[in-house]
Structure formats: structure tokens, C-alpha cells
Amino acid sequence: MTAENPLPTIAILGGTGKEGPGLALRWAKFGYPIIIGSRQLEKAQATADKLNNELGIDSIRGFENRTAARNADLCVLTVVHSAHEQAIDGLKEDLSGKILVDATARVDFRDPRPPAPPSAARLAQNKLGDQVRVVAAFQNVPAAALRKNLDQPLDEDVLICADDPADAVEVSKLAESLGMNAYYAGNLDNAVVVEGLTSILISMNKHYGSRSATIQVTGINKD
Ligand SMILES: NC(=O)c1ccc[n+]([C@@H]2O[C@H](COP(=O)([O-])OP(=O)(O)OC[C@H]3O[C@@H](n4cnc5c(N)ncnc54)[C@H](OP(=O)(O)O)[C@@H]3O)[C@@H](O)[C@H]2O)c1
Structure with a gap:
């Protein structure tokens, strides 16, 4: 949220890979203020520059992950799955009072298998404590689909897991801004099944x- 823009500022932590820039492009196109986070400031700024060029804008900024988290209203974690735990170490303070959307699917592309719980x-959530509200989402949204046909809405669904359904509502707005249908899918323990779907x-x-x-849900009337 800025003086000129009522939409929340989104920081995409580890936003220099494949999934993060795809989400960033689509949310920036919708009008969300976007910050790209990286372990290296220069890499974050280079990705931000590239995405700004692609959209013909200059509003996407690049910061080191901690600064990115501090300057955002809401954060999305898209670091490589093998670095998941390492990446959130040290972010607790900067994420305090915010929602962290965790898009991690701990599945190896070369040998896809469902991960073990939790x-x-x-x-x-266990690592970050009660001051951060973790919401699991976007684990089944392929980077390739995010980058393709940017002018068309994403014709797919997203399962959102959160311990507090009110937090899922906040993240549903992000999914719906991309054209997706969002469904509340239970608490954070259920998210291991969503990660497992990525293996499938x-x-x-x-x-x-x-x-x-990707996935589509039938049999639910949300109206
Ligand atoms: N790719 C997909 O289609 C897809 C779909 C759905 C969900 N996801 C999930 O999204 C996440 C990102 O996937 P991706 O394919 O974008 O991954 P990626 O391109 O392999 O890596 C993303 C970023 O992770 C950061 N990183 C690497 N090692 C790190 C470390 N030790 N500590 C902190 N950050 C580190 C790097 O950023 P810096 O070097 O700039 O710090 C890198 O650019 C994964 O959890 C994946 O399961 C991916």
C-alpha cells in the first residue's frame, strides 16, 4: 500500500527464479506494488529491471530479502524448495505482523515424489511463531503458465490452506486478481497434500x- 495505491505491497522473497517473476509480472500488471527479494541486492534489482522492461513500467523494486520483507504489507516465499527452511531463518522479525504466503512444493522435478508431513x-509457521500468519498457496501453479499469454487470465484453480480462514480470504484476493478461482482447503497441515499434488x-x-x-475443482458452488 502506498500513498498513490491502495493495494497491498507484495514482496516476493526468492523472486529471482522461475515462479517468483511469473507471479510478480501478473500482480504488477494488475496494479499491485511489487518488490523482488533476493539474497543479493544486485540480483534483485536486475530481475526488477527486467520485469519493468517487459511491462513498460518502473514501479517494481528489488531489495535484499530482509529489506524486501520489511517494506512489504504481505510476502510470498518462492525460494528453491531445498532452501526453504534456511531461507526463513532470520526473517522472523521482518515478517512480524504480516501474512507470509508459502508457495513451496518440496518435490524434485527429476524424481517427483510426495513429501512427508508436516x-x-x-x-x-512453527519456525516463525504466532506473529507471522503463514498461508500456503500457489504450489500447483506452474511457472510456465504464469509467463505465457500474459494478457489472458489464468484458467486454473488454487487451493489455499491457512489456520485462520480470514487469512485465506486475503490470499484469495491475490489469486482472483490473476483470474484464478481460489478455494479454502483447510489448515496448514493439509498443505502437504497440495505439495504432493505437484508431484502428480x-x-x-x-x-x-x-x-x-494444474488442478481444477468441481462440485462447489461458492455463490
Ligand atoms: N517452478 C514452478 O513451476 C513452480 C510451481 C509451483 C511452485 N513452485 C515452488 O516455488 C518455489 C520456487 O521455485 P522456482 O522454480 O522458482 O525455484 P528456483 O528458480 O530454483 O529458485 C528460486 C530462488 O531461490 C533462491 N535460492 C536459491 N538457493 C537459496 C538459498 N540457499 N537460500 C535462500 N534462497 C535461495 C534463489 O534466489 P537468490 O539467488 O536471488 O537469492 C533463486 O532464484 C519452490 O518452492 C517451488 O516448489 C515452483
Whole structure:
């Protein structure tokens, strides 16, 4: 949120890889103020510059992860899954009072298998404590789909797990701004199943030669 923009400022921590820039592009296009976070300031700024060029804007900023978290209203974690625990070490203070959206799916692309409980998001919540509200989301949204056809809404659904459904409502707004249908899918323990779905989706992509397999929910009328 800035003086000129009522939408919350989103920091994407580890936003220099594949998933983070895709989310950043789409949220920036919708109008959210975006900060790219990285372990290295120069890398964050280079990614921010690239995304600004792609959209013809100059509002996306790049900071080191801790500064990014401090300057945001809400943060999204998109570090490589093997660095998940390491990445949140040291962020507790800067994330205090905020929602951290954890997009981590601890699945190896080369050998996809469902991860063991607890979920990455539960691990993050345990580590970060009560002052941070962790919400698990976007683990099944492929980076390839985010980068493709930027002018079209994302025709897919997103499962949102949170211990407090009110926090899921906040994150649903982010998903809906991208054109997705968002569904509350229970507490953070359920998020391990959502991570596991990524293992299924990667296996399906490999079998069918696709890159953007994802999920859609039927049988629920939200109206
Ligand atoms: N790729 C997808 O299609 C997809 C889909 C859904 C969910 N996800 C999830 O999104 C997350 C990111 O996926 P990705 O494919 O974008 O990963 P990635 O490109 O391999 O890495 C993302 C970023 O992680 C940071 N990083 C690497 N090692 C780190 C460490 N030791 N400590 C802190 N940060 C570190 C790097 O940022 P800096 O070097 O700039 O710090 C890197 O740019 C993963 O948890 C994945 O499960 C990915």
C-alpha cells in the first residue's frame, strides 16, 4: 500500500527464479506494488529491471530479502524448495505482523515424489511463531503458465490452506486478481497434500509432454 495505491505491497522473497517473476509480472500488471527479494541486492534489482522492461513500467523494486520483507504489507516465499527452511531463518522479525504466503512444493522435478508431513507451510509457521500468519498457496501453479499469454487470465484453480480462514480470504484476493478461482482447503497441515499434488502434476507433464498441468475443482458452488 502506498500513498498513490491502495493495494497491498507484495514482496516476493526468492523472486529471482522461475515462479517468483511469473507471479510478480501478473500482480504488477494488475496494479499491485511489487518488490523482488533476493539474497543479493544486485540480483534483485536486475530481475526488477527486467520485469519493468517487459511491462513498460518502473514501479517494481528489488531489495535484499530482509529489506524486501520489511517494506512489504504481505510476502510470498518462492525460494528453491531445498532452501526453504534456511531461507526463513532470520526473517522472523521482518515478517512480524504480516501474512507470509508459502508457495513451496518440496518435490524434485527429476524424481517427483510426495513429501512427508508436516507441510512446508507448517514448518514455516512453527519456525516463525504466532506473529507471522503463514498461508500456503500457489504450489500447483506452474511457472510456465504464469509467463505465457500474459494478457489472458489464468484458467486454473488454487487451493489455499491457512489456520485462520480470514487469512485465506486475503490470499484469495491475490489469486482472483490473476483470474484464478481460489478455494479454502483447510489448515496448514493439509498443505502437504497440495505439495504432493505437484508431484502428480510433474509426473503427468512428463508422461504427456506438457509443461502446465494444474488442478481444477468441481462440485462447489461458492455463490
Ligand atoms: N517452478 C514452478 O513451476 C513452480 C510451481 C509451483 C511452485 N513452485 C515452488 O516455488 C518455489 C520456487 O521455485 P522456482 O522454480 O522458482 O525455484 P528456483 O528458480 O530454483 O529458485 C528460486 C530462488 O531461490 C533462491 N535460492 C536459491 N538457493 C537459496 C538459498 N540457499 N537460500 C535462500 N534462497 C535461495 C534463489 O534466489 P537468490 O539467488 O536471488 O537469492 C533463486 O532464484 C519452490 O518452492 C517451488 O516448489 C515452483
